[in-house]
Amino acid sequence: MSPLIEVEDITYLHDVQDAALQPALCGVSLQVEAGEMVAVVGSNGSGKTTLARHLNGLLLPTQGKVWVSGLDTTIPENRPQILSTVGMVFQFPEDQMVSTVVEEDVAFGPENLGLPREEIRQRVEAALREVGMWEARTRPPHLLSAGQMQRVALAGILALHPRCILFDEATAMLDPAGRRMVMEMMHRLHREGVTIIYITHYMEEAAQAERVIVLDQGKVALDGCPNEVFADEGRLRSLGLDMPPAVSAAGLLREVFPQLPEDLLTMDALLAALPAAEESLSQPQKPAPQFAVGEAMIEVNGLSHTYLLDTPFAHQALRNVDMYVSKGGAQGLIGGTGSGKSTLMQHLNCLFKPFTGQVRVGPFDFNQPEVSVYQVCQTVGLVFQNPEAQFFEQYAGDEIAYGPRLQGLDRPALRQRVRWAMEMVGLDFEEFKDRFVYTLSGGEKRKVALAAILALQPEVLLLDEPTAGLDPQSRLELIAHLQTLRKAGITLVVSSHHMDDLASLTDRLLVLHKGDVAMEGTLGEVFSGVEALLALDLAPPPAALIADALRKKGWPVPVNVINFAGLAKALANFSGGAR
Amino acid sequence: MSEFEFMRGMTFGQYLPTGSMIHRLDARARIVIFTAILGAVTISRSYTGLILSLVMACVGLALASIPLRYALQGLLPPLPFLVVLAVLQVFLNPGDGEVLFQFWVMKLTAHGLFTGAMLLLRFLSLVLGLTLTTFTLSSSELILGLHLLLRPLGRLGLPVQDVVFMVQATLRFIPFLMQSAERVVKAQASRGAPWGKGSGGPLRRARQAMPMILPLFMNSLRRAENLALAMDARGYGSHDERTSMYELHFRLLDWFALGVSFLLAAGIVAWGR
Numbered sequence: 001m002s003p004l005i006e007v008e009d010i011t012y013l014h015d016v017q018d019a020a021l022q023p024a025l026c027g028v029s030l031q032v033e034a035g036e037m038v039a040v041v042g043s044n045g046s047g048k049t050t051l052a053r054h055l056n057g058l059l060l061p062t063q064g065k066v067w068v069s070g071l072d073t074t075i076p077e078n079r080p081q082i083l084s085t086v087g088m089v090f091q092f093p094e095d096q097m098v099s100t101v102v103e104e105d106v107a108f109g110p111e112n113l114g115l116p117r118e119e120i121r122q123r124v125e126a127a128l129r130e131v132g133m134w135e136a137r138t139r140p141p142h143l144l145s146a147g148q149m150q151r152v153a154l155a156g157i158l159a160l161h162p163r164c165i166l167f168d169e170a171t172a173m174l175d176p177a178g179r180r181m182v183m184e185m186m187h188r189l190h191r192e193g194v195t196i197i198y199i200t201h202y203m204e205e206a207a208q209a210e211r212v213i214v215l216d217q218g219k220v221a222l223d224g225c226p227n228e229v230f231a232d233e234g235r236l237r238s239l240g241l242d243m244p245p246a247v248s249a250a251g252l253l254r255e256v257f258p259q260l261p262e263d264l265l266t267m268d269a270l271l272a273a274l275p276a277a278e279e280s281l282s283q284p285q286k287p288a289p290q291f292a293v294g295e296a297m298i299e300v301n302g303l304s305h306t307y308l309l310d311t312p313f314a315h316q317a318l319r320n321v322d323m324y325v326s327k328g329g330a331q332g333l334i335g336g337t338g339s340g341k342s343t344l345m346q347h348l349n350c351l352f353k354p355f356t357g358q359v360r361v362g363p364f365d366f367n368q369p370e371v372s373v374y375q376v377c378q379t380v381g382l383v384f385q386n387p388e389a390q391f392f393e394q395y396a397g398d399e400i401a402y403g404p405r406l407q408g409l410d411r412p413a414l415r416q417r418v419r420w421a422m423e424m425v426g427l428d429f430e431e432f433k434d435r436f437v438y439t440l441s442g443g444e445k446r447k448v449a450l451a452a453i454l455a456l457q458p459e460v461l462l463l464d465e466p467t468a469g470l471d472p473q474s475r476l477e478l479i480a481h482l483q484t485l486r487k488a489g490i491t492l493v494v495s496s497h498h499m500d501d502l503a504s505l506t507d508r509l510l511v512l513h514k515g516d517v518a519m520e521g522t523l524g525e526v527f528s529g530v531e532a533l534l535a536l537d538l539a540p541p542p543a544a545l546i547a548d549a550l551r552k553k554g555w556p557v558p559v560n561v562i563n564f565a566g567l568a569k570a571l572a573n574f575s576g577g578a579r
Numbered sequence: 580m581s582e583f584e585f586m587r588g589m590t591f592g593q594y595l596p597t598g599s600m601i602h603r604l605d606a607r608a609r610i611v612i613f614t615a616i617l618g619a620v621t622i623s624r625s626y627t628g629l630i631l632s633l634v635m636a637c638v639g640l641a642l643a644s645i646p647l648r649y650a651l652q653g654l655l656p657p658l659p660f661l662v663v664l665a666v667l668q669v670f671l672n673p674g675d676g677e678v679l680f681q682f683w684v685m686k687l688t689a690h691g692l693f694t695g696a697m698l699l700l701r702f703l704s705l706v707l708g709l710t711l712t713t714f715t716l717s718s719s720e721l722i723l724g725l726h727l728l729l730r731p732l733g734r735l736g737l738p739v740q741d742v743v744f745m746v747q748a749t750l751r752f753i754p755f756l757m758q759s760a761e762r763v764v765k766a767q768a769s770r771g772a773p774w775g776k777g778s779g780g781p782l783r784r785a786r787q788a789m790p791m792i793l794p795l796f797m798n799s800l801r802r803a804e805n806l807a808l809a810m811d812a813r814g815y816g817s818h819d820e821r822t823s824m825y826e827l828h829f830r831l832l833d834w835f836a837l838g839v840s841f842l843l844a845a846g847i848v849a850w851g852r
Contacts, residue, residue, distance in 0.1 A: 095805035107824040109813040392793035
C-alpha cells in the first residue's frame with residue numbers, strides 16, 4: 001500500500017524572483033504512513049511550518065511533488081479531496097475562529113463541502129462531543145479561553161472526517177492545562193486510527209511521538225524514533241534544540257539508580273520507574289516558612305479588580321490580593337489563563353488604578369489620584385506578552401529609542417542610552433541598530449522589545465510570559481540576560497506558564513487561581529506542594545516532580561529541590577543508600 | 580477603574596442572550612421588523628408617532644428582558660451632542676409664527692421648539708431601537724437571516740454568499756479590534772506614550788498616533804492572513820454550492836409579530852397627521 005503522504009524532493013522559495021534568497025525548504029523527501037504519530041521539531045526559521053503547509057496543499061512546492069493518498073497536490077481538481085483528508089490546526093486559537101458562534105464555526109468546513117443539513121448536524125455534534133465542547137455550542141468564541149478555542153478549532157477539523165491532522169504549534173499559546181488537554185486529544189485520536197503530525201517547541205511533547213523529524217535550515221537533519229533522536233545531546237544542541245527534561249533527569253538519576261531502563265522519554269514513564277527505598281530513611285524536616293524581608297519595592301494590599309463594572313458582563317479578575325516584593329527581589333506569578341496574572345501586572349505600573357485596596361511601588365502611591373502611568377513608566381517597565389506585535393518603527397535602534405526620546409534626552413545621551421540597553425540584552429549596537437525590525441528572528445525581536453523597556457532605565461521590570469513562542473535556544477539566552485539584570489539589582493516580577501523559567505529567575509512565587517491568591521512562598525515551598533499545584537491544573541517543574549516522587553518512595557529529598565542542580569546534590573547525599 | 584478599559588461603557592453593539600420572547604422570534608422576522616420600525620422612525624414627521632415609537636422601544640426592551648437602566652446607559656455618550664443639535668435646531672429653524680422670546684437675532688418660536696423636540700425624540704428612539712436590535716439579534720442570526728432573505732437575489736447572479744460572509748468576517752473582527760487596540764495603547768503608554776493628552780498641532784498629534792495605529796494595522800493584517808489560511812484549510816470556495824446547518828421556520832407568532840410591527844410602523848409615520 002502506498003503511504004498516506006509522500007513528499008518527494010521538494011524545494012520551496014518564498015520568492016521565486018529572488019535567487020539569492022535562502023530556500024525555506026531544500027530537497028526534503030519523506031513519507032508518512034497511515035496511523036503514524038509524528039512530531040516535527042527545529043529552531044525558529046528551520047522550515048517546519050512551510051513543510052506542514054505543503055502536506056495539505058496550502059503551499060505548493062517550487063520543485064518536487066507532494067502526494068496525499070495518491071493525489072498530486074499541484075492539481076487543482078484534487079484540492080477538495082486533499083483538504084478533507086488532511087486537516088490543520090493553527091497556532092493562534094482566535095485567528096482560526098471563522099464564525100460568531102461555536103457550533104457554526106464547526107459547521108463551516110462541512111458547509112463548504114456542500115453536505116446535506118442532517119449530515120452537517122450529526123458531524124458537528126459528534127465533533128463537539130469528541131472535544132468536550134458540546135455544552136458551549138451556542139457561545140461566542142471570543143469569550144472562550146485559548147485552550148477552549150483550540151478545542152473548537154480541532155472540532156472544526158474533525159467535522160471534515162480527516163484521515164490525518166496537522167497541528168502547527170497548536171499548544172504554543174496555551175497554559176499547562178490547555179496544553180495537556182490538546183496532547184491528550186492527539187493521543188486519543190491517534191489510538192482511534194487518525195494520523196497525527198505535530199510541530200512543537202516543547203521537547204517533552206515531541207518525546208511522546210512515535211517518530212521525530214528534526215528540521216534544520218530547510219533540510220531534514222534527523223528522522224527516527226524518539227530514542228534515536230534524543231540519544232545524541234551534542235547534536236541536538238547544535239541544531240538549536242534541547243533535551244526532553246525526562247531524558248536529562250534520567251541521565252542524572254541513573255548515576256544513583258543504575259537499574260533505570262534506557263528508554264525513559266516522558267515524565268510519566270520516569271516517575272513510574274523510580275525504585276522505592278529498601279528501608280525507610282528519615283525524611284528531612286520541612287523548614288519553617290520564610291517571609292520576604294528587606295526594604296519594600298512593591299507592596300500590594302487587599303487589591304480587587306472587576307472588569308466591565310456595572311454591566312451584565314462584569315467579572316471579578318482579582319479578589320483581595322496581597323503581595324510584597326523587596327528591593328532587588330524577584331517575584332514569580334503562576335496561574336492558568338484567566339487567573340488574573342496580567343491584571344495584577346497592569347496594576348503594578350499604574351495602567352490600572354487600584355479600585356479597592358492599596359498599591360505602592362517604590363516612591364509612588366498609586367492610590368493618589370495624580371499618579372499615572374506616565375510618571376511611573378520611568379521606574380517600572382512592563383514588557384507585555386508577544387511585545388513584538390506592538391513594534392511600529394522600521395529600525396531596531398529607533399524602536400528602542402522611542403521611550404527615552406519621549407523623556408527629552410538629547411542625541412548623544414539618547415545614543416548612549418540605546419547602546420547601553422542593547423548591550424544589556426546581548427545585541428551588538430553597531431550591528432543591530434540599523435537592522436529592519438521585521439528581518440530579525442523571533443529571539444532577536446524579543447530582545448529588542450526588552451531593550452526598548454530597559455532604555456527607560458526602570459528599577460522594576462515586569463515581564464508577562466517573556467519566553468512564550470521562543471525556540472529552546474533563544475529561551476535559554478533570554479533567561480541568561482534576565483539573570484544578569486537581576487544581579488545588577490533590578491527588581492523582577494515575572495509571570496510564566498514555564499515553571500523552569502521561574503525556577504531560574506525568581507525566588508518567591510505567588511499562585512493565582514481565578515483571581516484569588518492560592519499559594520505564596522519561596523520557590524521550594526510552592527514547588528514542593530506538588531499535589532496542590534496539580535489540583536490547580538498547574539505543572540510543577542520536572543525536578544520538583546521527581547523530588548516529590550522520590551520522597552513518596554521513601555528517599556530523603558529536601559523540599560527545596562527545584563532544579564536539576566539541586567536534584568543532583570540531593571542524589572549525591574544518599575547515593576550510598578541505593579545499593 | 581481605568582481609562583484604558585475600552586469595552587466598558589459600550590452597551591451599544593453588544594448581544595445579550597436573555598432567551599426572551601423577542602429573542603425567540605425567527606431571525607428573518609426580527610430583521611424585517613427592526614428595519615420597518617427604524618425606517619418608520621427615520622421618515623416620520625408625526626409628533627405623536629415619535630412618542631409612540633419611544634414608548635414602543637421601552638416596551639420592546641421590557642419584552643426582551645433587558646434591564647432598562649443598562650440600556651439607558653448607552654444613551655449617555657451621544658446625549659450631549661443630541662442636546663446641542665436640538666438647541667441649534669430650535670434657534671436656527673424658527674420658521675414663521677408667534678415669537679415667544681427674542682434676543683438679538685435669536686428667535687424662540689413654538690415651531691422651533693417643536694422641531695427641536697422632534698429631533699431629540701427621533702434620535703432617542705433611533706438609538707434605543709438600534710440598541711434593542713443589537714441586544715436581541717446576534718451577528719450569526721443576522722448573517723443567517725440576511726443570507727436567507729437575500730437568497731433570491733443569488734439567482735440573479737449576485738454574489739450573495741460572499742457579501743454575507745464579508746459582513747460576518749467584519750462583525751467577527753470588531754471585538755478583536757477593540758481588544759487589540761486596548762493592548763496596543765496600554766503597551767505604548769507603558770513606554771511613556773502620551774495617550775489621550777492632546778497637545779500640539781494636528782500634524783504633531785497625527786504623528787503621536789502612529790505608534791498606536793501602525794501595530795493595530797499590522798496585527799489586523801496578520802490576523803486577516805491567518806483567518807484566510809484557516810478558511811482555505813477548511814475548504815472555503817472549493818465547492819460550488821455551500822450548504823447551511825440551520826433551517827428557519829416561520830411560526831404563527833412570527834407572522835403575528837410581523838403584522839403588529841407593520842401596523843405600528845404605519846402608526847409612527849401617519850398618526851396625528
